[in-house]
Amino acid sequence: MRQTDMMDLPFPVPTADSAGFWINTATGRLAIQQCKDCQAYQFPPLETCRLCNGTLQWTPISGRGRVYTFIVQEHVISPVFASHCPYAIALVAPDEAPHVRIPGRVEGDPAHVKIGDRVQALITASGDGERCFPVFDHEENAKDSHQPILDDKI
Numbered sequence: 484m485r486q487t488d489m490m491d492l493p494f495p496v497p498t499a500d501s502a503g504f505w506i507n508t509a510t511g512r513l514a515i516q517q518c519k520d521c522q523a524y525q526f527p528p529l530e531t532c533r534l535c536n537g538t539l540q541w542t543p544i545s546g547r548g549r550v551y552t553f554i555v556q557e558h559v560i561s562p563v564f565a566s567h568c569p570y571a572i573a574l575v576a577p578d579e580a581p582h583v584r585i586p587g588r589v590e591g592d593p594a595h596v597k598i599g600d601r602v603q604a605l606i607t608a609s610g611d612g613e614r615c616f617p618v619f620d621h622e623e624n625a626k627d628s629h630q631p632i633l634d635d636k637i
């Protein structure tokens with residue numbers, strides 16, 4: 484797990500539906516909901532399966548996927564992010580569930596982000612270690628400079 488110097492990051496308040504996501508990121512895993520009945524993956528989290536109303540479980544995924552689309556944030560919306568502007572925010576289609584879109588910041592120069600790029604989720608801890616969240620980086624950078632978030636079983 485990596486650490487960031489952004490101590491004052493705005494952080495979402497976990498809800499009953501999203502608590503499982505944050506519990507998994509706290510242990511270095513990226514997980515999305517999967518229906519126990521029809522096996523469909525879904526994100527963002529909901530109380531029941533959006534397809535069959537079935538019961539859901541949190542399933543860890545590899546964190547690997549493709550940039551489905553992205554924007555470049557050039558305007559500083561919070562002083563916390565000032566040193567990071569401009570940066571890319573992508574919707575990533577994970578390999579295990581290409582129809583799902585997971586939002587996240589993409590590390591590095593946003594001029595190098597393209598639709599279809601291969602990326603890897605990296606679970607990052609805030610400087611105080613209290614909060615963990617996923618960011619994405621291009622697979623080649625993630626392999627060179629970071630530990631994978633999960634072991635090879637997934």
Ligand SMILES: [Zn+2]
Binds near residue numbers: 518536
């Ligand atoms: Zn279902």
